[in-house]
Amino acid sequence: MKVIINDSEYEAVEGETIIQLSDRIGVHIPRFCYHKHLSVVASCRMCLVDIEGIKHAQPACSTPLKEGMKIHTNSTKTKDAQKSSMEFLLINHPLDCPICDQGGECELQDVSLEHGDSHSSYMQLKRVIIDRDISPLISTDMTRCIHCSRCVRFGEEISNVKELGLLNRGEDMTIDSFIEKGVSSELSGNMIDLCPVGALNNKPYRYSARTWDLKEHSAISPHDCLGSNIYYHTYNNRIVRAVPKENQDINKTWLSDRDRFGYEGIYSNDRALKAMIRVNGKLVEYEKQVFLQELSKTITKNIEDYGSDMIGCLISGQSTNEELFLFQKLFRALSIPNIDHRTNECDFDYQYDYPLMPSLNCNFNDIGSFDNIILLGVNIKSEFPILSIRLHEASKNKTKIHSINFKSTRASLRPMMENFKLTSQTNIEDIDILNIEDILKKQNINKQKKNIIIVGPRISYLPNQSNILSMLKKLGEPYAVKIGFLTDFCNSTSGWLLGNVPHRMPAGGTCEKNGLNSIDMIKNKLKSYILFNLEPEHDFIDSKLLEQSLENSQCNIVFTSYISPMIEKYADVIIPLTVFAETSGSYINIEGRCQYFDKVINPVSTIFSGSSILKQLYNNLTDSNITLNDVKNEVIDVISNVDFNSYPSSKTQKNSTHKGKDSYIPIQRYSYFSDATVRRSISLSETEHSKKVEKTNVKLESLNTVLEK
Template identity: 40%
Template sequence: MGTVTIDIDGQSYEAETGSMIIEVADDAGLHIPRFCYHKKLSVAANCRMCLVDVTNLPKAVPACATPVADGMKILTRSEKALMAQKSVMEFLLINHPLDCPICDQGGECELQDVAMGYGNDISRFTEGKRVVKDKDIGPLIETDMTRCIHCTRCVRFGTEVVGLREMGATGRGEHMEIGTFVETSLSSEVAGNIIDLCPVGALTAKPSKFQARAWEMQSTTSIAPHDCLGTNIAVHHRRGQVIRVVPHENESINEVWISDRDRFSYQALSARNRLTTPMIKRDGQWQKVDWEQALQFTIEQLKLVKEHHGAEGIGALASPSSTTEELYLLQALMRGIDSHNIDHRLRQIDFSTQHDDPMFPKIDFSIADLDDMDATFLVAADLRNEQPIASLRLRKSTRYGRVMALAPFANHENFRVAPYIQAAASELVEHLHKITAALVAQQKGSVSASLTELFVDIKPDPDHETIANELRINERACIIVGQTALEHSLSGHIKWLCRTISRLSDSAYGELSHGANSAGAYLAGALPHRAAVGVESKVSGWTTQQMLQKGLPAYLLLNTEPELDSSYRESARKSLSQAEFIVSLTPFAGGEMMDYCSVLLPVAAFSETSGTFVNVEGNWQSFRAAVSAKGEARPAWKVLRVLGNLLDVAGFDFTSSEQVRDKLKQRLEATTDAHVGHLHNPEQLDFGGELPKPLNLYDTDSLVRRSACLQQTPIALQNWRREQILSLSQFDTGTLIPIKEVNHA
């Protein structure tokens, strides 16, 4: 695109052809008042607050909808512009209630700010103000639609960004109202973003209603503890209490959006069953003790188990959302006592190809590249349920590109996916065989004989041919392996097939892993077959599957409830209940852990500890604590450091989480024998396979399970995804624990 020269308030600026006046002004640091305009939404030009004076034009024009032209002279502070802006402001305030003293938006309200600069002290309007009846649109968003100024940001967000039009306008003139058409809760997993978009107090966060004023809160940037993208957030807190969580802009990851899971899971921090004091079970009764007693008892019991059963009688299971520092110290502790039984892959079933895995699960493209993909192939990837922000970004690619999918569930995405092959879990591998066979046939002569022989008798269908062809002919193409695929009982074969498809079609490959820090867990060495920085361990310990199905005398649990988090729920209940000793480093008590645990050590939860998450791009994102931990809880890395010291394990002399992180980074830079993964063709193709029972979006970890407002949403209550999996696992046939039982334990 070319450039033009324009003049704004007597200053000359270069601008791209087609840019709007307001965009050029923003880039130049010049403020033009606005309400309906937002850089991530389409231009509506319905508030008229951004009217400016353009030389040689008879009337003021909206800066958001007027493209620049060469030689254009614009005045934002002329008498004509100011008169137009003040007139618009007067009309907007006619029906707006004087709620500022009790409005949650007070202090950060765009209407307040603009009214101070462009409003009148006294209103000339003497008629009665209109009143709009509020609608209950769910447990997350509080409405006061009398305050609404009809900017339609919330409507455009749903239509353009999410692809789900839940909000809209009804009526005409002063009878116009913004609402949900019919009284119903918002069902989108990213609906909370309309709270940030609303320029007034019409849409506010219901869980934090009336809790604090904007100027009373401090803001600490952090990283969301749920998704592998590394969503950037800002934690707003006051007097040691988290009040709310909002997006922190990062164009390369989450832009200006966050999922409701990231926004509202903080409610769990004040759950009734927060663990604030160390506890020991004696004679079947739980007793509160001090840290010295709890740690001493833990050390004695671990030594006793090691003496009677050997070090391999002890196993450690960790949440993939634990920090890299915590995971590094946990594996160092376990290997320091000569046990290699450590794993974070709680949802994985197939470990047959774990030695061929790359250093960590990653994507071969940037997260921002999802916006512009020409062809994307989703393999059992339920993005809305697993990675909501990735779903928003991929939706943008459908403007010009194509999304295709193979999955054992119905299409939940809010954009066109074609072809969409819905197949039973036992048929996923067969469909991937056919797509691979199509590529092998399309590239005769350039494929190895061994690979050709594997697929010689497989005949693809038209949909398989289409997927193969689209991936091959498009320059920007990628294959995304989702969490459901990684949970499949033949996930190793699925990953090999997808990597083969990627290589044959010259398209990028990526895995969207579980939790917030699976990549960090791999690098930290929280694996039974690899130590830190990807170095193969001389001795391979037990995987999650082996530890929970075969059982061990002792377990060390970090931020996890295996009976709820893992794919082996019934096996976990049985093995944990039969163990001699279990110590859990957890922010919460209650539920089944009270039956099987021997010691509960309270550790800091999200926002209460410092640490680092590594996202699927391989970016290390560190964060610090926003508030202090509750009661006597301590950061998990500190608890692990003390346990290491008490067990006389070398290398546990860290005084900060930053030192742990730097130590791991130094080892990573110095290593020369890290495992980078290999692509070995199997001797024969596998068929069949099963899936474990899936987790709902708001059932993925201990935080979201204890967030009261999230558990009241339609997504949590309907459990729609659980009912649409076509083939459930045959390894676990037990029933799920109802959410309310966990919350109120």
């Protein structure tokens, strides 16, 4: 259909509104209540435009285009209508821009300058609203609210947690949380972005900088496996806040609170800032230049003294592709076979029959195409909030969501979406016994339909994960079910793909000699451990067993960004590492999408970037001369030549696994405890979510009894 905007002809799509077309063609129309991902309420009247043949100006956000429609966005009628709306909106809005954090990025300020008048005919006193403390993450100045209701609709339509509402009417209308409750959803920070004025602001960032002094850095969030796109804003080389970077294929315009506030941990007091070596029982600081030689000597001596089989190399799935690739390249070059990134697991029988890497087996944009999505052992709302938005959207159409989950998660599993069915609430050990197929039959899940089972990271912590995975694989055929995985670290995909498992080389290549898996490395009390980016207290399935092994071993080499108590006690060498924002690199998200990012802030000069120190060690110990560019190209080579969902044939050699009486399910890893930096975010630790989790943090030790039977 053809329409005319400001005397130029455009092609419009059936059902398109004036504002949608003008956004598409780059014609600016001011707005407050309209947001492209929210329903249209047409309440602020800021988008009024002149349409030929209609007496009064009409709201562009709610008026659908018709063949031949002629619209003027700059005519006197449009300007007068917008000026009146602006004057009306400013009646109660305080003139406190100089002390408002929104100043400089305020939609009201900008629109008022461009479309408002220099004086108001309103001479009465302005209304004042008393503020309440609704969240440790959001500060309120409700006198500034213009009642656009974006924040209310976000809760109703996107996060599906109705936390804010419009109370009362007319002059008395206020935005408030219901029944004196606060705002606590895992996506609450998005309301800060949506608020077009300074009524809802970022509390931790409050008064720390003016927006025009900030530098914006594009990055990839490292706090879950979705790879949300993010902007970090810095002031004097310090991150002061994070906001979403729009990517319609991943996080759209949203960000989880974990991604938004997780960076705070970077400034924790226990950052590792100096290279140290234990001498006569005490950690002694070393200068960077001498330290590298000492470190190379220590690794060589350990291999000579204990043999390469007696060294265990463990790396976090939180590391970048470049670090993961170099880690295994270095230690394999030194003939050390014991390499693993799966430190949260204890049953590894499945490993020879596992795809090249864990993958969701579909793109986020495809989520809505499934008829049934069965979530297995995942509390999607708290563990993967951004993905829960996709599921919520899908559930409004044809998709039915089912969940088979742990009993202890009941408290945090609130009804999340339409069509959401809690298929089975069970002790996870019963999954074997209950048989997932029976559950699916009872739910009348049609085999002919498009179905997917999404397996959560908690399944990988179980001592019976191999049984569950093989059962799922068998189930896949008759039910034509796809099996997708979600992982606990942001780059566990590359942990597998780039060969940080004891039985596979990068791209699933066969190892000359299979090494020990992570739990066997710890159980076998090796002579030396090398930990990269791992916190012994929190990143291992059995931290007590690990502690015994670290105590018994002769030399523990720890690459770390934080000095935890166990590191301080047992590390013989500490290599202080940059965190994600202080280095460049890439991650592969759970869809298989590789995303690159650059350094956001400059680290202190005494610490090492993970990939640089691994590269230098490699060059020192193997007499080579590779560059970081070579490494980047090698990684690209691996990524671009593989099918992520293929099954490599690796040399089968059953390892002993950690089953039996000493098996247990570890405490659940809650979302604000997911990695070392997030764990140290003070704002996140003050949320209701963190407090509630502390109360429901139940150890599921009853599993031992079941296994013994």
